[in-house]
Amino acid sequence: MDLGGESDAIRFESVSVLLGGFPALLNASLRVSHGELIYLRGPNGAGKTTLLRTLAGLTKVSRGHAWVSGLALPGAERALRDVVGLVGSKSHLYEDLTVHENLEFVRSILGLSHDRTAASQEVFGLAGRLQRQRVSSLSAGQKKRVALCALLMKNPRIWLLDEPHSSLDQQGRRLLDDILVQATSRGAVAVVASHESHMAGDVGARVLELVAGKVVDAERRPYLPPFNTASATESPGGAVS
Amino acid sequence: MSTRVVRRIIGLTGLLLVVATVVMGLFVTPPDAVQGNLARLLYVHPPIAWVAYLAYGVTSVASALYLWRPTRARRWDQLAVASAEVGVVFTGLTLITGSIWGRPAWGVWWTWDARLTTTAILFVLYLGYLALRRIPMSRETRGKRSAIAALIAFVDVPIVHESVVWWRTLHQGATVATLGTSSKIHGIMAWTLLLGFIAFTVVYLWMTMLRFQVERMAEQLEDQEFSNWELERAKEGEIRSEAIGELLNDGTNGRDNTLIEDKVR
Amino acid sequence: MISQALAVAKKDILIEYRAKVALNQVIPFALAVLLLFGFALDTQAKVLVEVAPGIFWVVVLFSSLYLISRSMRLERDNGAIDGLALLGIDPLAIFFGKLLALFVAMSLLEIAVAVGILVLFSANLGSLALLAVSAVVATLGICSVGLVYGALASGERVGESLLPLLVLPLLAPVLIAATKCWSDASASHGGIYDPWLKLVVLFSVVFLVVGAVSFGAALED
Numbered sequence: 001m002d003l004g005g006e007s008d009a010i011r012f013e014s015v016s017v018l019l020g021g022f023p024a025l026l027n028a029s030l031r032v033s034h035g036e037l038i039y040l041r042g043p044n045g046a047g048k049t050t051l052l053r054t055l056a057g058l059t060k061v062s063r064g065h066a067w068v069s070g071l072a073l074p075g076a077e078r079a080l081r082d083v084v085g086l087v088g089s090k091s092h093l094y095e096d097l098t099v100h101e102n103l104e105f106v107r108s109i110l111g112l113s114h115d116r117t118a119a120s121q122e123v124f125g126l127a128g129r130l131q132r133q134r135v136s137s138l139s140a141g142q143k144k145r146v147a148l149c150a151l152l153m154k155n156p157r158i159w160l161l162d163e164p165h166s167s168l169d170q171q172g173r174r175l176l177d178d179i180l181v182q183a184t185s186r187g188a189v190a191v192v193a194s195h196e197s198h199m200a201g202d203v204g205a206r207v208l209e210l211v212a213g214k215v216v217d218a219e220r221r222p223y224l225p226p227f228n229t230a231s232a233t234e235s236p237g238g239a240v241s
Numbered sequence: 242m243s244t245r246v247v248r249r250i251i252g253l254t255g256l257l258l259v260v261a262t263v264v265m266g267l268f269v270t271p272p273d274a275v276q277g278n279l280a281r282l283l284y285v286h287p288p289i290a291w292v293a294y295l296a297y298g299v300t301s302v303a304s305a306l307y308l309w310r311p312t313r314a315r316r317w318d319q320l321a322v323a324s325a326e327v328g329v330v331f332t333g334l335t336l337i338t339g340s341i342w343g344r345p346a347w348g349v350w351w352t353w354d355a356r357l358t359t360t361a362i363l364f365v366l367y368l369g370y371l372a373l374r375r376i377p378m379s380r381e382t383r384g385k386r387s388a389i390a391a392l393i394a395f396v397d398v399p400i401v402h403e404s405v406v407w408w409r410t411l412h413q414g415a416t417v418a419t420l421g422t423s424s425k426i427h428g429i430m431a432w433t434l435l436l437g438f439i440a441f442t443v444v445y446l447w448m449t450m451l452r453f454q455v456e457r458m459a460e461q462l463e464d465q466e467f468s469n470w471e472l473e474r475a476k477e478g479e480i481r482s483e484a485i486g487e488l489l490n491d492g493t494n495g496r497d498n499t500l501i502e503d504k505v506r
Numbered sequence: 507m508i509s510q511a512l513a514v515a516k517k518d519i520l521i522e523y524r525a526k527v528a529l530n531q532v533i534p535f536a537l538a539v540l541l542l543f544g545f546a547l548d549t550q551a552k553v554l555v556e557v558a559p560g561i562f563w564v565v566v567l568f569s570s571l572y573l574i575s576r577s578m579r580l581e582r583d584n585g586a587i588d589g590l591a592l593l594g595i596d597p598l599a600i601f602f603g604k605l606l607a608l609f610v611a612m613s614l615l616e617i618a619v620a621v622g623i624l625v626l627f628s629a630n631l632g633s634l635a636l637l638a639v640s641a642v643v644a645t646l647g648i649c650s651v652g653l654v655y656g657a658l659a660s661g662e663r664v665g666e667s668l669l670p671l672l673v674l675p676l677l678a679p680v681l682i683a684a685t686k687c688w689s690d691a692s693a694s695h696g697g698i699y700d701p702w703l704k705l706v707v708l709f710s711v712v713f714l715v716v717g718a719v720s721f722g723a724a725l726e727d
Contacts, residue, residue, distance in 0.1 A: 021463045088588075362678050393651075
């Protein structure tokens, strides 16, 4: 008997997500086991962001069924938010507050210890003078570090990252890869939407491709841009849906 | 098919009843002893106001049914908007006919009477409700949010009415309340008034059914588009080299460029 | 829940402390409107004293719209509202936290406008107890209504300009009743048992409950 997707970390069965009538996801099916690191690639507007937001319980499944960490969608969005963490194109930060004040807010809501904030800040190089900077004065890469720092503090079971590599420097990318590898080795799942899936091999990630709202297994159908040669990559800062 | 026929029958009935009300109100009934021909508004104004309140009542009930999960269904949201739109039209008509009556009766277009003021606030509240529905959102979000707004309006209206009644009674006695009943209503006048109530209620029924159907069809159309998307999305990712080439070869742009160059020289 | 609500309130107050939108923009705006009312009514001392309570509440209501929009915009910028959702905050905590912060900003606004009216219009206060209680209770009601409608109209840019149309008609009872409270207070025949105060209390209690119940649903997509 099928357990109805409860044994998988993530399972989508013909999931469609309508955004104002437009099916950003269209009959997408997907299976991810516990401890997997997934790189999600696909052209602009393929539905990568929508997939991540659906996994985070921020966007409702319109048709089909999904299970994330044993929670059935649609329905369990609110419970799901406790077990997922998302860093998207938007930083979720308050521009008028300092780095530390933003993280302190996250800490107080999640009921974490002060040590945990301090340690996470150290990891991302956000301790010291930088923590007293207002977020509005930070660079895009620094904001991303703050957002990732909050994610590390939360330490979710499902890590969802939308274009995390854009605007991060080399050290930041290695840092992020290290965190994701360690988290998944402890049983967490990470889904990373990235145009830099050629790096996937370095971290032992499985590559999934999203085309026109559908998930295509990249192993079976290699992603070759129809016009350009395979060596060309899309711009990392490209717009996503 | 059957709902369509029923709707047509209701529409025709409404039309006949309104015509009958007009004939009775204008030609059959005698002029009022005190207000003369002005009192003929009696056959129109109260029924219209009644329909406005009825419409908002239906919107409130439908919104509550939509919000309550066990009964949540698209049709309640569709009914809520259909009825609210008809309600706004009839509230507008209530205010207009009230003003037409008020001008000769009291010498002013508007008086800060409790009922009048409440109706005016109701009118604005539901204009806001309809404006809220126009904000682009997903169907479910819109349904839920506008249902909340409709129920808040429903809760607010009695408080508005109470406060306005209090506010006015400090200054003067009730005005409109005495208008309809100040003169004796003859038998034939009472019957005509009743006819007016029935006629406009049937018209309300017809308009709401029609609007409901339009809303429903609009959503069905959206659903049909969903299947078309599948074809369209399959074409995504194609790069149309020939088309690009043609666009780049197009002379218009080149000519413009040379013009600019000429100017620069 | 309470600690989360306090955290949200603290965050909003801290943001206001840093950005000073209420202090540097909304309160000066309210004072400018007071001056305009003075010009419009031709500084006839008697008229000004008579209409002072009404003008107070009209100015406060209009200015409150800026504070309400601002409060909701904080959560919309950078998708902060998604961030709150992902932190698993109880929507009730968001509601009461934001309510508390908004209440603080509104109180500052009301004190400034009241002082302005006292000075510019030579109005008198009379029963201070009635005045203070009615203002506090009315403000709670205004903030609740504002937050719920801020949430209902949120998500899109057009929503912000819709807020006044949605909120102002709803607030008619509180405008009437709170104005009457002040009139009674300044006439010194109003005590804490003024009947208009009861209406203010009724309004605010109803909308605190309605707000608490519906805010979460309004935020959810």
